[in-house]
Amino acid sequence: xxxxxxxxxxxxxxxxxxxxxxxxxxxxxxxxxxxxxxxxxxxxxxxxxxxxxxxxxxxxxxxxxxxxxxxxxxxxxxxxxxxxxxxxxxxxxxxxxxxxxxxxxxxxxxxxxxxxxxxxxxxxxxxxxxxxxxxxxxxxxxxxxxxxxxxxxxxxxxxxxxxxxxxxxxxxxxxxxxxxxx
Amino acid sequence: xxxxxxxxxxxxxxxxxxxxxxxxxxxxxxxxxxxxxxxxxxxxxxxxxxxxxxxxxxxxxxxxxxxxxxxxxxxxxxxxxxxxxxxxxxxxxxxxxxxxxxxxxxxxxxxxxxxxxxxxxxxxxxxxxxxxxxxxxxxxxxxxxxxxxxxxxxxxxxxxxxxxxxxxxxxxxxxxxxxxxxxxxxxxxxxxxxxxxxxxxxxxxxxxxxxxxxxxxxxxxxxxxxxxxxxxxxxxxxxxxxxxxxxxxxxxxxxxxxxxxxxxxxxxxxxxxxxxxxxxxxxxxxxxxxxxxxxxxxxxxxxxxxxxxxxxxxxxxxxxxxxxxxxxxxxxxxxxxxxxxxxxxxxxxxxxxxxxxxxxxxxxx
Numbered sequence: 001x002x003x004x005x006x007x008x009x010x011x012x013x014x015x016x017x018x019x020x021x022x023x024x025x026x027x028x029x030x031x032x033x034x035x036x037x038x039x040x041x042x043x044x045x046x047x048x049x050x051x052x053x054x055x056x057x058x059x060x061x062x063x064x065x066x067x068x069x070x071x072x073x074x075x076x077x078x079x080x081x082x083x084x085x086x087x088x089x090x091x092x093x094x095x096x097x098x099x100x101x102x103x104x105x106x107x108x109x110x111x112x113x114x115x116x117x118x119x120x121x122x123x124x125x126x127x128x129x130x131x132x133x134x135x136x137x138x139x140x141x142x143x144x145x146x147x148x149x150x151x152x153x154x155x156x157x158x159x160x161x162x163x164x165x166x167x168x169x170x171x172x173x174x175x176x177x178x179x180x181x182x
Numbered sequence: 183x184x185x186x187x188x189x190x191x192x193x194x195x196x197x198x199x200x201x202x203x204x205x206x207x208x209x210x211x212x213x214x215x216x217x218x219x220x221x222x223x224x225x226x227x228x229x230x231x232x233x234x235x236x237x238x239x240x241x242x243x244x245x246x247x248x249x250x251x252x253x254x255x256x257x258x259x260x261x262x263x264x265x266x267x268x269x270x271x272x273x274x275x276x277x278x279x280x281x282x283x284x285x286x287x288x289x290x291x292x293x294x295x296x297x298x299x300x301x302x303x304x305x306x307x308x309x310x311x312x313x314x315x316x317x318x319x320x321x322x323x324x325x326x327x328x329x330x331x332x333x334x335x336x337x338x339x340x341x342x343x344x345x346x347x348x349x350x351x352x353x354x355x356x357x358x359x360x361x362x363x364x365x366x367x368x369x370x371x372x373x374x375x376x377x378x379x380x381x382x383x384x385x386x387x388x389x390x391x392x393x394x395x396x397x398x399x400x401x402x403x404x405x406x407x408x409x410x411x412x413x414x415x416x417x418x419x420x421x422x423x424x425x426x427x428x429x430x431x432x433x434x435x436x437x438x439x440x441x442x443x444x445x446x447x448x449x450x451x452x453x454x455x456x457x458x459x460x461x462x463x464x465x466x467x468x469x470x471x472x473x474x475x476x477x478x479x480x481x482x483x484x485x486x487x488x489x490x491x492x493x494x495x496x497x498x499x500x501x502x503x504x505x506x507x508x509x510x511x512x513x514x515x516x517x518x519x520x521x522x523x524x525x526x527x528x529x530x531x532x533x534x535x536x537x538x539x540x541x542x543x544x545x546x547x
Contacts, residue, residue, distance in 0.1 A: 015260035055423040057430035084266040
């Protein structure tokens, strides 16, 4: 039984880790670095994640590139909820990790997006270089490699519970059907 | 096909299996072959496109999964297979699920109509070409269904754009195909291929006398497939993802793959109509010259299939090249281009071909 489970885990994790399709989502200057990562010098396509999807339904990875203000926060949460499981988040830039240079003086910036959505990888710099974004993606791929189908389910249950607690209104609007392995 | 049929029946008779079994399975086997080949070709095409797009923009393209990135699309397919399926609350559940199911059917039928080699057409009707054109325009039905059932304004916009595009570009295709039918005096794809065979090799193909038609049809095929520079139905900067905005997981994968399957089918049709189908570009086949006659006579069929695939992949290469080069057209320019430019040109082309046919005395050689 364990052999079957681990082999399924291996195949699933490998395929998930190697085709992380990011969502086209950039709120400020970190977005420019993200574009640079896709372009020819730092080719993100080598790791299979150059397929930027416009629709959150088809994306796996939310690279939150840039400052999130209080007005943007509900939008970010909504986008995250619209993404289909399994989904991962990279908090790119100092602003998304903990407010950055807006942490003490600004009235409008959220001090860290982990107050709204769960974050897998933090990438603090202002702004991070393309190399560091690629490094973050590689680290996320390693994290995905350690995942297990059963543990993912646990994580999912805990996570949806937390989401419904903090924003029950939004989750009610989306009707979710679960098919396939998950 | 008859030749293969007798071979198959003979093989079964040797092993004491009744002929009835052979009669039934003979038509099931091609379907399985088409399905398996289609899946492989489509997965290969996705990688082909991503690699080529990488090279055109001086990148490396996917190269980490498997040797040289060969397993990249397999990883994508697995991931999409196991991803969550979301049905939006406002969507029409039945139609929403039906749309991705029916999009693959016309492609499968269309692939059965192509003559892969002189003995190998799965469905050989007298009016193959006509059926292909009718079937080839059907996926737009499922695109419209998807756009309507999603209950999303962007999906609906994308679907509507796709329908208007197909309406505009189907007409020039019809005229071009008429001109090819005039040249070959037939609507059967195998006979159209045979009509292009001559000792002149490349110069006997219909792409030479009917060059205007070839260019027109090439442009129309790109437009029908919703590819750049005519990718208005999926314009990412305007419509998020077009008609498949609300689709996720496997249903989206089916849309994504069917696009490539259609691309492959249309490239095959272009190769058959204008580039001589399964004919060798050298005027005669190479395998009987290289191999001893008893092997060579069988290998000829594979060589014919090889030439057809090589030609269609050349066409696909050019289509991807165009995608990497050109920006997107505006919606009105797109329709104007078809109605005001391509349609008159295709009618002119038809007249030219009729005159050519008349002057060469009934048979263009």
